[in-house]
Amino acid sequence: MVMLLQEELRSSNADTTRISILVELGKYQLYKAGEARADLDSSQQFLQAAAKLSDSLGQLSWKHEIKSLEMVLTMERGDSAGGRKIYNQLIEECRRTNDKATEAATLFRMGIWERVRFGSYVKVLHAFARSMQLYRELHDTLNEIKMQKEIAWMHLTEGKNQLAEDMLLDILERYKAVGYKKLHYTYNLLSVASRVKGDNDKALLYAIATVETMQATQDTLSAASFYGDLAKIYEDIGNHKESIRYFQRSLDTWKQEGLPNFAMFFAASKVVREMISQGKPKEALDLINNLVVQVPPITLIQHAIIAQTRAHCYDALQQYPLAEKYFLTALGKFQEANMDFEGSQQLQQHIGRFYLARGDFQRAGTFLRKALSYYPQKNAVASLMDIHFMLYKVDSAQNDFRSALNHLRINKELSDSIFNENKSKQISELEVKYQTVQQEKNIQELNNQSSLQAAQLRQAEMKQQVTLGGIAVLVIMSGLLYYLYIMKNRHNHELEVQQTKIESKNTSLQQLLGEKEWLLKELHHRVKNNLHMVMSLLESQSAFQHNEDAVQAITQSRDRVYAMSLIHQKLYQTDNVSTVDVAEYLRELVAHLKDSFDNCSKIRFDLQTERIEIDISQAVPLGLILNEAITNCIKYAFPAARKDNVILIRMAYAADGQVQLLVADNGIGLPADFNSKRRGSLGMRLMQGLTDDLNGIFTVSSENGTTVTVAFARSEMTDMPAASTDLNAMSLTA
Structure with a gap:
């Protein structure tokens, strides 16, 4: 895409189309994965060029859009105060000029920044709600629904799962009403909401719909992420084989993109743990180490999940001090990132399991209770169930039987909520339906391949016949070409004879022309010499004159003669004998x-x-x-x-x-x-x-x-x- 934009930029004129291309290039460098200074510098150069052109063309809306992106660029450089200053000035300017579109986009961008950097739910929700209102006033339905979806995602992040699900269902209906095809992003959020609630039948239904809609629209931009979410659901319902298959598919897709992402390293951790379960801890460690070399991590949470994955490898290799070191390193990275999400909760869970296996019940209980202290509605029910079961073991080992029984009761309740008979039946039916659809697709692909092979055979036979006919035609054409070759050689010989004659005449003409030029130069030289002789005679004459007027007249004549002689002198001293x-x-x-x-x-x-x-x-x-x-x-x-x-x-x-x-x-x-x-x-x-x-x-x-x-x-x-x-x-x- 970048190469295409750069090619369009080189051939564009100084108009709004060029501004659009410069802005898109600036966005690409700005939102590229990571925070490399060179990328931000490139983004700034493109945006500055766009701003200069928009000013010269008097394009106010483009000026506001570029300023909005400069706000994000400033904050990406770590200058939050500078970014907020640009934000406040731009919002005021947009309201003064009634530029609602840019105001809405700027509110959205600031909301994203607040959500990622500060987790300020109130500010983020306020920005998204105001942006949604502006898009509604502009009758921009798709962007209005987009902002509604961002608000639903925020509620999901807050743990308000039912509210998020209700909003997402409404969003789904609104998208369908306007004929919007890319529903997989909404299905994916519904899948996440259902999984966190423990409704694994719905989660699987929405996850399958996500993948199918993605394939139908051929919009595979987030395919790796979708495969990873489907793998998590299969893991929760106990379908280990399908879970690992989709985690591997997610990892392979991420690796093709070649960009560092937490979801990629998370999928790799799942594949690594599967290899460990197969008795291949050394190969598993090599996999994660090679992946880090191929795609170096750039964020704290990426470094954290890598350290966590290495800890599992060293645990399996019975190098327990190294395993403990990497577990604690991962914990420090998550805490430094100050991000409250399922991954950081699961790390506490895994560290608790590590100490439980070592018989260190005190530390195991500490980390497991920390894992449980996370807002429960933000974590999958399957994870909570596992934590309560391990706490049952910890409390039993420490003779705290009342607490142990309480954890066992909660574990049983959570297990029943997930694996009751009706849900298990629904999940099985969904899996059967999905596998049936997949098999039908595979059969259709095989039929297509068979038809293709038959067509290829027919094509091969036709090629054979055409080849034989072509050989016959080639023989005939070869004879014609040989005849033409003989005739051409004869004609070329005649042309060579004529060319020799022409060259001989040209040589003679060149000699004559050279002689003519030499004669002209010689003529000018002699005229100049004669004029100089006249000048000398005039000077000699003036020497014998005592009348001042006569001397002056002779001098004037001498200068006039010199003016003429100088022209002839110039003519014979240069290659051009016709001009001065x-x-x-x-x-x-x-x-x-x-x-x-x-x-x-x-x-x-x-x-x-x-x-x-x-x-x-x-x-x-x-x-x-x-x-x-x-x-x-x-x-x-x-x-x-x-x-x-x-x-x-x-x-x-x-x-x-x-x-x-x-x-x-x-x-x-x-x-x-x-x-x-x-x-x-x-x-x-x-x-x-x-x-x-x-x-x-x-x-x-x-x-x-x-x-x-x-x-x-x-x-x-x-x-x-x-x-x-x-x-x-x-x-x-x-």
Whole structure:
């Protein structure tokens, strides 16, 4: 179930279905047998995840349900005060929001906790009664009956057996009225109530009905427990063979589950005592020791019943000191658990029998009277009868004949109440009916097996005929497959010849493509060298010029030529000979311009550009625009005494998919009478013309400095990698 829930959790969406799965996983870890911290931690993780999701979805009812489970988790960790605090707050919140369903569930959970940990009958009954009332108001009939059954169980625990039986009979009728099929849990409680009262005929009737209803509904969750209760009844009526058979069946079922449980170790103790009666005490001791290794006990009462079972083994092995040690150890464990039930009473009874057999009448009488001091209505009549008979022996040995006769009289009365003629007849009839039904089932199973075998024989004959036909078909198909194999080999040979030709042509094409790329790179290299030669000529020319305007004009031309040569340099230095990485290009262009002007030491360049690949047809005009815009910023934006000078260069994709270039400074801005279209503004006309080459839009503005913006559509490129949109924010500071 857990693996299925975890698989559903992985594929679930963040909705109420996921909350439900998380809560179910939290419940599984919370109610798992034992009190392992790791299980409680896992439960807390699932519940916290469920709480977080329910808060985000505004699911108030789920929030309350999760808080109710957190209450139980807190108390399981040993923090009873913290658990009660959560309980009080949650009950108040449920009443404020009229969440009756969660209030009822929380009352039930607190009642269970009170019953198990503190045995506070008044508080438990009050919680269960209030929960039942809430379910009645919600018209939740099944949960209302469930709470009524819990109240009946509490009365049974108190020893109010007749009241419990009357309630259970009413519950049974209510379940039948609503068509509820799983009646075996109610039959089981009726069986327990009847057994404690000494009505063994009813107890056996209800116990048999329990097993039959369980098998009919295929709800075997509590099968081991049901088998154990039926075994106890057979033990009380003296049917030793059936008692041991069902105790063994109970033990085997518990072992399959692999979880520690008092009922499992109790069934094992019965099987052990049967082995002892057969003269196999050593094998019996091995059985209980091996069981403890396979399924280690985790609670005090489990350790107690194991110690009690070992005591019986050592008693049979005549190792009396060890037997006495384990009997007293078991007694200490039961007392430490502070649980008043039939198992702890029977231990006093067994210790009394042990001392009686050793002739220690004083101690025997002490323990037997302690066993008798338990509330009689909570113990089976058969156990009380046995205790009175042993006390008769003890008092007789101590010459207290009046007390001895009184115990013998009570023993006889109890015996008559159990084994009168009518009851014995009824029990025998029940056993005969049950055995008859079982035999009819066995006969039906044998008939089914016979029919199955006949069907299997017919199926075998059919398989034989089909096999022979299949062999014939296989021979025919083998011939066809061989023919197809020959044809396939011939076809594959032809394909191989064609593949060889294709590979040869592909190799030639790859060589041609490589040569083409090499030639392109060589072309770009030579263009770059020629442009550098032009730059050198311009630098040489400027050296012989004495006119400042001429020198400046030559320098500007040299920078423009460098902007173009840098593009060709990038093209032959990379594997892609068709596009230029703008981010890398811009970084080197800015570095060159910084070296070209003296005032750049006081200017910080802030480069913010995405990784964009530009076709060579667009790269050259774009490079010239960048060169022109940045040069203008360096030359005119910042007076000599100015500080905190920044030039921002940003290139990124706009919302409409176009590439947007922005060059801005925080300098003095453009003159008030500046006109970018007048004939004397060569730089502006150059940038405008280059923008037209890009089929773009050129704008210039002056607000807190000068801003030049160019927006254009990037050319679609084939045989080139698509541009990445990862932001490559770069900053160069002079």
